[in-house]
Amino acid sequence: xxxxxxxxxxxxxxxxxxxxxxxxxxxxxxxxxxxxxxxxxxxxxxxxxxxxxxxxxxxxxxxxxxxxxxxxxxxxxxxxxxxxxxxxxxxxxxxxxxxxxxxxxxxxxxxxxxxxxxxxxxxxxxxxxxxxxxxxxxxxxxxxxxxxxxxxxxxxxxxxxxxxxxxxxxxxxxxxxxxxxxxxxxxxxxxxxxxxxxxxxxxxxxxxxxxxxxxxxxxxxxxxxxxxxxxxxxxxxxxxxxxxxxxxxxxxxxxxxxxxxxxxxxxxxxxxx
Amino acid sequence: xxxxxxxxxxxxxxxxxxxxxxxxxxxxxxxxxxxxxxxxxxxxxxxxxxxxxxxxxxxxxxxxxxxxxxxxxxxxxxxxxxxxxxxxxxxxxxxxxxxxxxxxxxxxxxxxxxxxxxxxxxxxxxxxxxxxxxxxxxxxxxxxxxxxxxxxxxxxxxxxxxxxxxxxxxxxxxxxxxxxxxxxxxxxxxxxxxxxxxxxxxxxxxxxxxxxxxxxxxxxxxxxxxxxxxxxxxxxxxxxxxxxxxxxxxxxxxxxxxxxxxxxxxxxxxxxxxxx
Numbered sequence: 055x056x057x058x059x060x061x062x063x064x065x066x067x068x069x070x071x072x073x074x075x076x077x078x079x080x081x082x083x084x085x086x087x088x089x090x091x092x093x094x095x096x097x098x099x100x101x102x103x104x105x106x107x108x109x110x111x112x113x114x115x116x117x118x119x120x121x122x123x124x125x126x127x128x129x130x131x132x133x134x135x136x137x138x139x140x141x142x143x144x145x146x147x148x149x150x151x152x153x154x155x156x157x158x159x160x161x162x163x164x165x166x167x168x169x170x171x172x173x174x175x176x177x178x179x180x181x182x183x184x185x186x187x188x189x190x191x192x193x194x195x196x197x198x199x200x201x202x203x204x205x206x207x208x209x210x211x212x213x214x215x216x217x218x219x220x221x222x223x224x225x226x227x228x229x230x231x232x233x234x235x236x237x238x239x240x241x242x243x244x245x246x247x248x249x250x251x252x253x254x255x256x257x258x259x260x261x262x263x264x265x266x267x268x269x270x271x272x273x274x275x276x277x278x279x280x281x282x283x284x285x286x287x288x289x290x291x292x293x294x295x296x297x298x299x300x301x302x303x304x305x306x307x308x309x310x311x312x313x314x315x316x317x318x319x320x321x322x323x324x325x326x327x
Numbered sequence: 328x329x330x331x332x333x334x335x336x337x338x339x340x341x342x343x344x345x346x347x348x349x350x351x352x353x354x355x356x357x358x359x360x361x362x363x364x365x366x367x368x369x370x371x372x373x374x375x376x377x378x379x380x381x382x383x384x385x386x387x388x389x390x391x392x393x394x395x396x397x398x399x400x401x402x403x404x405x406x407x408x409x410x411x412x413x414x415x416x417x418x419x420x421x422x423x424x425x426x427x428x429x430x431x432x433x434x435x436x437x438x439x440x441x442x443x444x445x446x447x448x449x450x451x452x453x454x455x456x457x458x459x460x461x462x463x464x465x466x467x468x469x470x471x472x473x474x475x476x477x478x479x480x481x482x483x484x485x486x487x488x489x490x491x492x493x494x495x496x497x498x499x500x501x502x503x504x505x506x507x508x509x510x511x512x513x514x515x516x517x518x519x520x521x522x523x524x525x526x527x528x529x530x531x532x533x534x535x536x537x538x539x540x541x542x543x544x545x546x547x548x549x550x551x552x553x554x555x556x557x558x559x560x561x562x563x564x565x566x567x568x569x570x571x572x573x574x575x576x577x578x579x580x581x582x583x584x585x586x587x588x589x590x591x592x593x594x595x596x597x598x599x600x601x602x603x
Binding site for chain 1: 365368369371372375376378379383386387389390391392393394396400402403405406407408409410411412413414415417418419420421422424425426427428429430432433434436437438440441445447448449450451454455458459462552553570572
């Protein structure tokens with residue numbers, strides 16, 4: 055604990071002055087026979103009041119500030135339960151395998167990075183989480199979904215989750231969410247790969263556009279914007295054959311990704327079949 | 328807390344107002360002001376003391392208890408630090424969803440840890456498996472049923488094979504049994520297996536059709552302290568692995584490995600100058 059108690063708090067200094075004044079007033083305005091008693095009562099009440107307010111509004115808040123990390127955990131049942139569980143695990147499980155400790159260390163470091171990113175309004179959704187997260191993302195959209203879909207990297211639409219995702223998009227379009235999806239192809243010969251899905255989506259009320267990669271400014275991955283308050287970028291993790299998506303509610307990131315989507319949509323064509 | 332005040336203080340403030348009104352209404356005219364001031368001041372003092380005693384100190388005591396929970400426990404200290412720094416109010420429900428998922432996954436990790444088990448996911452496997460082989464001091468017994476493309480062709484897959492060879496050099500007994508769907512699959516990596524035999528690794532092979540279903544998997548046993556089972560996707564890609572540290576679980580995995588080894592054939596060392 056780091057505390058910064060001063061010998062006399064501001065409350066106490068003011069309290070002493072007020073108490074002294076009150077005692078003088080009590081002495082001067084009291085009847086002769088009650089002067090001593092009233093002055094004593096005023097002084098005692100003043101001192102108790104002064105000490106109580108000093109403790110309550112100066113010392114305890116400082117103490118509370120030092121305990122803020124504990125307060126954060128106390129206010130979230132999940133966190134406090136987790137911490138108590140960990141404290142129990144180590145007590146019951148000694149010695150723990152060093153490789154187990156290594157995995158925990160890697161995981162905690164990764165989580166720490168993710169929590170720090172969340173403090174900046176950013177979060178990562180990894181490959182395994184993407185199907186469920188994508189469904190949730192489309193389900194919670196209220197007004198607008200704008201996205202690119204790079205055909206070539208992703209085989210998303212062919213997978214079982216892709217079919218469910220397509221249905222979720224159709225449901226969103228039915229509840230009047232404006233959806234604009236721009237399919238991007240590395241070469242013109244690839245367009246037929248996605249022709250069926252593009253036509254199907256266009257028929258369901260989704261604004262389908264398409265473009266060739268060379269017609270656009272360099273893109274590092276698919277971009278999505280939900281209701282103008284959440285943006286995400288899908289990317290491949292180099293050397294690991296895995297992908298993840300970086301989402302953000304950070305104003306700067308939203309502005310940047312919306313600009314990217316504006317440019318993609320400007321340089322793409324309507325798919326009408 | 329409601330703003331800067333506690334619930335006790337808010338209730339106390341209402342009681343004080345009532346007390347002052349009561350003092351004004353029930354006192355003689357000459358004592359009205361004095362009694363009201365006295366009632367107000369004692370009410371305020373009492374409220375503050377009650378608030379400190381029954382709200383502030385107990386919550387601070389709980390905060391302090393949580394803060395001290397990890398004393399002498401490095402994991403708990405690290406976790407406390409992380410949990411206290413994790414965002415409390417996130418700006419978007421989907422971000423909140425991910426935050427809850429992260430906390431849940433950590434919760435699951437500790438639930439398993441209590442039982443001496445832990446999961447290593449796909450992204451963590453490369454680093455983990457290398458460290459696992461390096462940690463072996465006496466023996467490594469393993470069965471492999473991963474798709475060749477997801478194992479041998481990965482850069483870290485090659486490093487993994489090299490680490491096995493290094494283990495042999497430090498006199499660790501390495502016995503690896505490879506499981507194949509058919510002869511063609513075996514032949515596709517026969518040269519690589521031959522290299523392992525040449526490096527001193529005892530290599531065996533078996534076919535899926537000859538094995539019981541629960542043996543067709545990736546299993547590993549390191550010394551007497553760690554055993555693991557690889558979880559594969561339906562396409563035989565690597566999904567995650569579960570490891571065990573309790574002797575009973577290690578014994579179980581070891582038995583399964585031995586059953587595969589019993590049904591497997593030994594791969595002979597390739598003759599010099601001939602591609603195996």
